[in-house]
Amino acid sequence: xxxxxxxxxxxxxxxxxAWQLSHYQLKNVLLERCAxxxxxxxxxxxxxxxxxxxxxVSTLKAKLEIRGNLMFERLQHxxxxxxxxxxxxxxxFSPEEMSTVHKLYEQGLANGVRDLEMCGRDxxxxxxxxxxxxxxxxxxxxxxxxIEPYRYVFSLVEAAKRNDTDLKCNFEVVQAEREDNAWVIQxxxxxxxxxKYVVNAAGLFADRVSRIFGAEEFTIHPRxxxxxxxxxxxxxxxxxxxxPVPTAHSKGVLVIPTAEGxxxxxxxxDPVDSKWDTSTDADHMKKILSxxxxxxNGISPRDLITSFAxxxxxxxxxxxxxxxxxxAPNFIQAAGIQSPxxxxxxxxxxxxxxxxxxxxxxxxxxIHIVTELAPKxxxxxxxxxxxxxxxxxxxxxxxxxxxxEKISEAEIVEAVRKGHTTLDGVKFYTRAGMGRCQGxxxxxxxxxxxxxxxxxxxxxxxxKGGGSRLAAGRLGDLEVQINQNxxxxxxxxxxx
Amino acid sequence: xIQExxxxxxxxxxxxxxxxxxxxxxxxxxxxxxxxxEDHPGGILRQCIHNGFGLRYFKEELTxxxxxxxxxxxxxxxxxxxxxxxxxxxxxKEADGTFTLIALSSREGVRKIHARAVxxxxxxxxxxxxxIAVPGSRPAGVFTAGAAQKLLNTEGILPGKKAVIVxxxxxxxxxxxxxxxxxxxxxxxxxxxxxxxxxxxNIVQCLDDFGIPLYLEHSVVNILGRERVEGVEIAPFSGGxxxxxxxxxVECDTVLFSVGLIPENELSRSAGVKLNPSTGGPLVDxxxxxxxxxxxxxxxxxxxxxxxxFVSEExxxxxxxxxxxxxxxxCGEKNPVKVxxxxxxxxxxxxxxxxxxxxxxxxxxxSNQAELEAELNGKVIWKKHYSTVRPSEMILVELDGKLLQExxxxxxxxxxxx
Numbered sequence: 001x002x003x004x005x006x007x008x009x010x011x012x013x014x015x016x017x018a019w020q021l022s023h024y025q026l027k028n029v030l031l032e033r034c035a036x037x038x039x040x041x042x043x044x045x046x047x048x049x050x051x052x053x054x055x056x057v058s059t060l061k062a063k064l065e066i067r068g069n070l071m072f073e074r075l076q077h078x079x080x081x082x083x084x085x086x087x088x089x090x091x092x093f094s095p096e097e098m099s100t101v102h103k104l105y106e107q108g109l110a111n112g113v114r115d116l117e118m119c120g121r122d123x124x125x126x127x128x129x130x131x132x133x134x135x136x137x138x139x140x141x142x143x144x145x146x147i148e149p150y151r152y153v154f155s156l157v158e159a160a161k162r163n164d165t166d167l168k169c170n171f172e173v174v175q176a177e178r179e180d181n182a183w184v185i186q187x188x189x190x191x192x193x194x195x196k197y198v199v200n201a202a203g204l205f206a207d208r209v210s211r212i213f214g215a216e217e218f219t220i221h222p223r224x225x226x227x228x229x230x231x232x233x234x235x236x237x238x239x240x241x242x243x244p245v246p247t248a249h250s251k252g253v254l255v256i257p258t259a260e261g262x263x264x265x266x267x268x269x270d271p272v273d274s275k276w277d278t279s280t281d282a283d284h285m286k287k288i289l290s291x292x293x294x295x296x297n298g299i300s301p302r303d304l305i306t307s308f309a310x311x312x313x314x315x316x317x318x319x320x321x322x323x324x325x326x327x328a329p330n331f332i333q334a335a336g337i338q339s340p341x342x343x344x345x346x347x348x349x350x351x352x353x354x355x356x357x358x359x360x361x362x363x364x365x366x367i368h369i370v371t372e373l374a375p376k377x378x379x380x381x382x383x384x385x386x387x388x389x390x391x392x393x394x395x396x397x398x399x400x401x402x403x404x405e406k407i408s409e410a411e412i413v414e415a416v417r418k419g420h421t422t423l424d425g426v427k428f429y430t431r432a433g434m435g436r437c438q439g440x441x442x443x444x445x446x447x448x449x450x451x452x453x454x455x456x457x458x459x460x461x462x463x464k465g466g467g468s469r470l471a472a473g474r475l476g477d478l479e480v481q482i483n484q485n486x487x488x489x490x491x492x493x494x495x496x
Numbered sequence: 497x498i499q500e501x502x503x504x505x506x507x508x509x510x511x512x513x514x515x516x517x518x519x520x521x522x523x524x525x526x527x528x529x530x531x532x533x534e535d536h537p538g539g540i541l542r543q544c545i546h547n548g549f550g551l552r553y554f555k556e557e558l559t560x561x562x563x564x565x566x567x568x569x570x571x572x573x574x575x576x577x578x579x580x581x582x583x584x585x586x587x588x589k590e591a592d593g594t595f596t597l598i599a600l601s602s603r604e605g606v607r608k609i610h611a612r613a614v615x616x617x618x619x620x621x622x623x624x625x626x627x628i629a630v631p632g633s634r635p636a637g638v639f640t641a642g643a644a645q646k647l648l649n650t651e652g653i654l655p656g657k658k659a660v661i662v663x664x665x666x667x668x669x670x671x672x673x674x675x676x677x678x679x680x681x682x683x684x685x686x687x688x689x690x691x692x693x694x695x696x697x698n699i700v701q702c703l704d705d706f707g708i709p710l711y712l713e714h715s716v717v718n719i720l721g722r723e724r725v726e727g728v729e730i731a732p733f734s735g736g737x738x739x740x741x742x743x744x745x746v747e748c749d750t751v752l753f754s755v756g757l758i759p760e761n762e763l764s765r766s767a768g769v770k771l772n773p774s775t776g777g778p779l780v781d782x783x784x785x786x787x788x789x790x791x792x793x794x795x796x797x798x799x800x801x802x803x804x805x806f807v808s809e810e811x812x813x814x815x816x817x818x819x820x821x822x823x824x825x826x827c828g829e830k831n832p833v834k835v836x837x838x839x840x841x842x843x844x845x846x847x848x849x850x851x852x853x854x855x856x857x858x859x860x861x862x863s864n865q866a867e868l869e870a871e872l873n874g875k876v877i878w879k880k881h882y883s884t885v886r887p888s889e890m891i892l893v894e895l896d897g898k899l900l901q902e903x904x905x906x907x908x909x910x911x912x913x914x
Contacts, residue, residue, distance in 0.1 A: 228629065229626075233765070276722055277633075278633060278634065279631065279632050279633045279718070279719075280629070280631050280632065281631050282629070282631045282717070282738075285629055285631075301629070304626060304627055304628075304629055305624075305626045305627065306624075306625075306626030307626060307629050308634060379600075384498055384598065384606050384608075385498070387600065387605070387606045388497075388498055388605055388606045391602075391605035391606060392605070395602035395603070395605070396602060398600040398601055398602055398604075398605050398606060399581070399600075399601065399602035400533065400583035400585070400600055403533065403583060404762075406583075406585060409602070423636075436621075437621050437622070437624065437640075438624040438625070438626045438627075439624075439643070440621060440622050440624055440639075440640040440642060440643045441621065441643070443639070443643050443647075444643065444646045444647050444650070444651055444653075447647075447651075447653075448651070458651060458653055459653055459654070462636065463635070463636035463723075464636070464723075466723050467723035467724055468635060468636040468723040468724055469636060469724060470636050470637075471647065471653045471654055471655055471656070472654045472655065472656045472657045472680075472749065472750075473653075473654045474652050474653060474654060475648065475652040475653070475654060475678060476652075477654060477679075478654065478657065478678060478679025478680065479679050480676075480677060480678065480679040481679070482676055482677070482706060
């Protein structure tokens with residue numbers, strides 16, 4: 001069979017595109033290198049819905065950011081992911097910083113963002129009492145907010161699937177050629193997909209995919225961002241997203257009240273050599289802590305529950321590159337989608353849809369479109385009566401598996417049945433293992449449930465697909481050699 | 497309709513503390529319900545298949561599951577009800593002074609439990625890699641020692657083949673031995689402090705006997721590996737910073753963290769119980785009553801103990817006090833108890849004049865000569881010499897009511913001997 005469109009990459013860009021295209025009478029496929037969707041760049045996103053003031057409207061990214069921002073209420077209503085329009089505060093501690101604040105405010109106005117408000121110290125402290133009282137001024141962008149990026153991607157993909165889009169995970173594109181006016185795309189594990197049109201939304205690897213299709217030559221530079229997550233009990237959690245004044249390469253280190261109740265601090269912005277380097281660094285943590293502690297009171301390393309890093313896919317010109325390829329036929333480039341790519345993503349989806357139309361893809365709306373996903377039950381948010389009702393339906397609803405985040409067995413089973421069969425997939429879909437104990441208590445329980453639901457033995461389950469096996473085997477698999485005579489290493493190692 | 501039940505006492509947690517407390521309150525004739533989230537009573541004891549439990553309480557050496565079994569029988573025989581597989585999601589004090597707990601289980605769905613008093617016995621949880629922000633990548637193969645213990649001892653799953661253990665807490669040490677017995681090579685135990693965090697007997701029996709190197713004053717400064725752990729980098733730690741120029745690499749596929757335990761007080765906090773920053777557990781008076789009258793606490797939820805036997809004893813004491821309070825005894829006066837030099841904390845945080853009281857302490861120092869002294873209203877009223885004190889071992893003392901006749905401020909300090 002020949003698909004109408006193959007979208008390569010199931011991050012925010014690919015997922016938003018697949019969702020847009022799923023409204024039309026087309027048969028599309030979403031191809032993902034990883035074991036689950038959103039496992040690349042999107043997973044480690046800061047989850048900010050930006051306010052439309054950071055970039056000049058002459059850039060494509062600003063145009064799409066401003067339009068995308070306005071689309072989230074409707075998307076949330078339809079697809080049901082965690083999103084809060086908390087508002088953004090950009091704060092300054094010196095007259096020099098205030099001059100940047102003014103420039104951003106003016107830029108926001110020029111971009112058509114109407115509800116920006118300049119704030120003096122008193123107004124800022126009224127909007128956010130947890131700010132360092134030494135703040136001198138800033139501005140308020142009520143249109144900014146926070147979102148759970150992976151949940152957004154999961155929802156988009158689920159909705160696209162409901163509208164007949166196919167999803168193939170573990171599909172790493174390694175080869176492509178034209179045959180009978182269509183693309184024949186090969187994966188690393190020997191699968192073949194044929195499609196008339198291709199969208200390159202491959203994130204960090206968009207340069208490689210472009211090369212595979214014989215399209216434009218460019219380079220994606222990974223720029224690392226480290227994030228640190230604070231427990232939901234942290235007294236530092238602000239009501240709004242707190243931004244410093246930005247630097248040339250980054251919007252700065254933020255204090256983010258996540259849509260699920262934790263507080264996130266970060267990200268850094270450092271170019272790295274490897275597209276696999278998502279390690280965190282002790283010095284960067286110290287730097288982040290010192291920066292944010294100057295902005296918001298009460299941030300303590302005692303409240304840290306985890307840290308992670310993501311890579312931004314950056315192109316030389318720093319703008320998005322979304323265009324019909326001039327070299328490869330029926331090939332759309334969607335590369336360099338770094339910040340504010342998440343905010344822009346719904347608009348990027350539309351933009352790509354229009355590009356495909358201009359390239360000759362016929363777009364006829366489907367007669368029956370699933371525009372809304374059924375609301376997802378989460379036991380932590382239900383009333384006692386609703387919990388009771390859910391229990392009558394399925395007793396697994398009142399079996400709490402993850403105690404920190406109060407996640408029931410039924411939610412984990414739902415995640416697995418929807419195709420999230422890795423530990424991280426379940427974690428990002430349900431939040432099980434995301435709380436303060438970071439899976440210390442529930443990992444074995446979750447593994448048991450995944451194993452029961454999928455038939456995969458516990459020792460073969462993975463954290464995130466590929467070689468990320470969680471266990472090495474079963475008791476009795478290893479030969480036991482107790483060496484009581486390791487005195488040599490004992491002496492050299494023991495520093496008592 | 498949501499079903500409701502009423503008891504004199506609700507005990508949250510059925511481990512070494514909760515079972516002991518329930519046995520005590522039931523024996524005293526109070527209707528008692530123990531609620532526990534695991535499928536079987538016993539708590540963490542159930543995964544502790546090594547021996548060493550019960551020497552103090554039962555005068556014989558038991559494994560964790562055996563110890564749990566003894567207390568389960570004791571509680572059931574005394575008439576306590578144990579509800580397993582049940583999570584308490586909310587604890588609220590009502591206007592009439594009673595408590596309402598919301599309990600969820602797959603068997604019974606949603607239940608409202610009413611109780612006149614509550615005993616907190618939720619135990620403690622492990623600090624994780626994330627809490628101490630160990631740098632590096634995030635591959636599979638990183639576990640807390642207790643999570644690995646659970647996988648191995650209750651599911652028969654091998655967490656890896658070559659392990660490095662970060663931290664020398666007792667669970668980590670016991671896991672070093674356990675892993676060795678299953679054929680997993682333990683390459684190193686890495687401890688940031690200049691002394692081990694676990695008991696001496698565990699250093700001897702779990703590391704020395706297996707020739708496992710213990711790196712004191714070292715820290716893991718990097719975790720390597722993209723999909724599965726491939727190794728760690730270890731560096732000597734001095735002056736509060738890792739000496740990176742002296743770092744070295746150890747190849748392994750598993751990293752276990754045994755870097756401290758934190759009392760589990762989410763429910764306590766939500767019920768308004770004030771916590772002590774030095775212990776992570778509730779502040780308690782000499783009745784083991786928290787700052788919310790009617791809520792008592794004992795065992796690891798209050799402060800982390802080194803032996804399960806002490807946990808059970810303390811919870812029993814808390815249970816006795818809960819019974820006396822339900823029987824109408826006044827909570828008595830609350831004279832402050834404080835610690836000064838070389839002590840991390842003291843439990844309880846108040847005393848009543850004239851009443852015999854047991855105090856628990858943690859030392860901040862390692863010393864082979866030390867003197868613990870108690871001062872009341874500026875006068876030293878008691879002192880005791882110790883031939884060894886170390887942070888890994890709890891210090892327990894009982895002061896006679898005669899010594900505590902005066903009301904005032906009781907101060908303890910630990911003096912390092914020459």
